[in-house]
Amino acid sequence: MAQKTVLIVYAHQCAASFNAAARDAAVQELSAQGYRVLVSDLYDMKFRAEATRDDVIGGLKNCELFQYGEETMAAWEEDRLSDDIKAEQKKVTEAELVIFQFPLYWFSVPAIMKGWMDRVLTQGFAFSLQNVYNNGLFKDKKAMLSFSTGAIQTMYQPDGINGDINVTLWPLQNGILHFCGFQVLAPQIFWSPAHSPHAARAAMLEGWRARLRGLMAEKPLSFAPCELFNLSFQGGFLMKPEARKDQEANPYGLTTGHHLGKPLPPDNQTRAGPTLKK
Numbered sequence: 711m712a713q714k715t716v717l718i719v720y721a722h723q724c725a726a727s728f729n730a731a732a733r734d735a736a737v738q739e740l741s742a743q744g745y746r747v748l749v750s751d752l753y754d755m756k757f758r759a760e761a762t763r764d765d766v767i768g769g770l771k772n773c774e775l776f777q778y779g780e781e782t783m784a785a786w787e788e789d790r791l792s793d794d795i796k797a798e799q800k801k802v803t804e805a806e807l808v809i810f811q812f813p814l815y816w817f818s819v820p821a822i823m824k825g826w827m828d829r830v831l832t833q834g835f836a837f838s839l840q841n842v843y844n845n846g847l848f849k850d851k852k853a854m855l856s857f858s859t860g861a862i863q864t865m866y867q868p869d870g871i872n873g874d875i876n877v878t879l880w881p882l883q884n885g886i887l888h889f890c891g892f893q894v895l896a897p898q899i900f901w902s903p904a905h906s907p908h909a910a911r912a913a914m915l916e917g918w919r920a921r922l923r924g925l926m927a928e929k930p931l932s933f934a935p936c937e938l939f940n941l942s943f944q945g946g947f948l949m950k951p952e953a954r955k956d957q958e959a960n961p962y963g964l965t966t967g968h969h970l971g972k973p974l975p976p977d978n979q980t981r982a983g984p985t986l987k988k
């Protein structure tokens with residue numbers, strides 16, 4: 711039987727960093743479980759972040775009006791994407807789990823990692839208009855964010871100065887990972903390692919190792935299934951009236967994004983939840 715593969719997409723400039731230690735812990739623990747672990751060390755690879763015309767080999771479909779999404783979709787179909795994109799797509803194809811390991815930058819991933827997402831997750835390869843969210847092309851794969859923050863945990867509470875971390879994570883976890891179909895595992899958040907004593911940092915890494923031992927058996931986060939929505943331009947891709955009616959008695963919104971004007975479902979983007987009914 712083929713060896714199962716995990717891909718770690720890693721973005722930190724320094725081998726002595728806390729993020730490097732978190733990456734190393736994942737490589738060790740997953741290798742010990744028999745996984746083949748691939749690491750894309752983006753800064754070391756000098757991975758290009760900008761989505762440009764250079765990503766397409768050969769002629770363009772429309773030179774007058776360059777549309778990156780259209781051109782890369784055609785290039786993917788015709789095997790004309792640049793070699794660095796193709797190499798990363800091959801790793802994603804082989805992986806059953808993709809872990810993104812990074813320091814939080816401006817409430818998001820570092821630019822080099824966002825560039826990886828922009829360039830590698832091309833239309834056709836990572837999604838199609840018919841295949842998104844729970845019907846997405848990667849629905850048999852898992853993905854997760856593993857990141858450190860500068861801020862302490864209370865700063866990312868709903869009443870903390872940075873606001874609710876669940877809101878911060880919604881665009882990355884729903885808008886990118888789940889959009890491509892990935893089952894999204896709860897994020898691994900290392901709160902403020904730089905402002906923690908050594909023993910606390912060591913405990914964070916030990917907690918991560920313990921989690922990695924059971925990671926593959928974890929339930930994913932809850933997202934709203936496509937079947938709840940009217941999937942047409944005429945219908946505005948809005949939630950169907952019967953689905954809205956089903957939600958009337960729920961004191962909370964359905965997900966962080968689909969809050970329906972109600973209080974957010976607690977921890978929707980940070981803890982595994984029930985599979986939502988289609």
Ligand code: FAD
Nearest residue numbers: 727728729731813814815816817858859860861903904911
């Ligand atoms: P490091 O500084 O590398 O490590 C922290 C400590 O851990 C160091 O003392 C290191 O020696 C030690 N360490 C390394 N290995 C180990 C080990 N094996 N065991 C124990 N200790 C170890 N933060 C936010 O919260 N929100 C933001 O929006 C945000 N935006 C940012 C934007 C930019 C452009 C930048 C530069 C920073 C931003 N930050 C933000 C802060 C950033 O997220 C943190 O600086 C980062 O997460 C810290 O992680 P690190 O790996 O760089 O830590």
